[in-house]
Amino acid sequence: MRSAPLVLILACGLIGCPPASGDSADSDPSDLPLPSYQGPRVVLVLIDGARYTEVLGDPKAAWAPELAALAAQGCAPGPILNLGVTTTKYGTASVHTGIWNAWADANGEYEAHYRYPTHWEYLRSSWDLPPERALYLLPGYDDASVWKPSYHEDYGPEFWPLIVNEGWDDADVVDNFVAALDSQDPVFSMVYLPSVDGAGHDGVWEGYTAAVSEADRLVGVIWRELQARPAYAGNTVLLVTSDHGRHDDEHGGFQDHGCACDGCQQVMFLAVGPGVNPACAPTRAWEQVDIVPTLGALQGYVPDHTEGAVMEGLLLPY
Ligand SMILES: [Zn+2]
Ligand SMILES: [Zn+2]
Incomplete structure (x- = not known):
């Protein structure tokens, strides 16, 4: 069992602390049971390759009315930035790590993976959660093609999530998520929706925007399914973001991505649910690497490897 880092004990006022080791001089702290997790549940949806201008950056919400409605209830102060490489990896x-570009190809004994600990690993190790309480949902890629969390020596496979890689399209991923709400009782779920990016690369505008509309519909499904369950309603924060955008029209347009243009670097971000400040007003440009520390502030851990910081003002004072 891992003991809580000192910084976490000092910082975990939001939902209470994971174990404070050393409370008793007479017992081995590692024998003390961890308190059960009592904080909010979190669902993180990642829509691959949605350009900001087709989602929350579109004032008419032509293709993303569900996202716009959730943004109006929560915190969505504008795009956040991918200042790393604007590709999916x-x-x-x-x-997932709060470190820029922390992805590694398969090599030797390791499959393709993230190079630093992920939010799943921080959460499970901090609260001693079994894998099925932290989910990683994505379409039915063969297992070897799923990018794994980290092999970091302090975290690694012992703290990986339950990986649900089944189905074919975005709707299948969401179906699997809804089923898992009832079968696994997850504290944290990461839902990966890849189809917008694929449709963008196909280069047909109508196909791309249709995929955006479908992902938007599915986010609405996720929110309503959460509200329909007493264990989740009023106790779940939903975050929606993207890994990268797509070229703005001055840099090649929606078909591709990967450069440092505004279209590629600016991605949507919204948070909605209990404890989220609808009047959030960032005093700096929030970045993708801020997501992991912010998840930690929500769920009672402090990531010890991040390059980001908690999104100040996102969460109401506890
Ligand atoms: Zn991508
Ligand atoms: Zn670009």
Whole structure:
């Protein structure tokens, strides 16, 4: 069992602390049971490759009315920035680890993976949660093609999430998520929706925007399914973001991405749910690497490897 880092004990006022080791001089702290997790549940949805101008950056919400409605209830102060490489590997790494570009190819004994501990690992190790309480949902890629959390020596496979890689499209991923709400009782779920990016690369505007609309519909499904369950309603924070955008029209347009233009670097971010400040007003540009520390502030851990910081003002004072 891991003991809580000192900084966490000092900082964990939001939902109470994971174990304070050393409370008794007579017992081995590692024998003390961890308190059960009592904080908010969190669902993180990542829509791969949605350009900001087609989602929350569109004042008419032509393709993303569900996102716009949730943004109006929560905190969505504008785009956050991918200041790393604006591809899926590196963008998801920044979201999942709080470290820029922390992704590694398969090599030797290791499959393709994130190079630093992920939010799943921090959460499970801090609260001694079993894997099924922290989910990683994505379509039915063969297992070897799923980018794994880290092999970091202090975290690693012992703290990986339950990986649910089943189905074919975004709707299947959400179906699996809804089923898991009832079968696994997750504290944290990460829902990966890849289809917008694929449709963008196909280069047909109508196909791309249709995929945006479908992802938007599915976020609405996720929110309503959460509100329909007493264990989740009023106790779940939903975050929605993307790994990267797509070129703005001055840099090649929606078909591709990968450069440092505004279209590629600016991605949506919204948070809605209990404890989220609808009047949030960032005093700096929030970045993808801020997501992991912010998740930690929500769920009672302090990531010890991040390059980001908690999104100040996102959460109401506790
Ligand atoms: Zn991507
Ligand atoms: Zn670009």
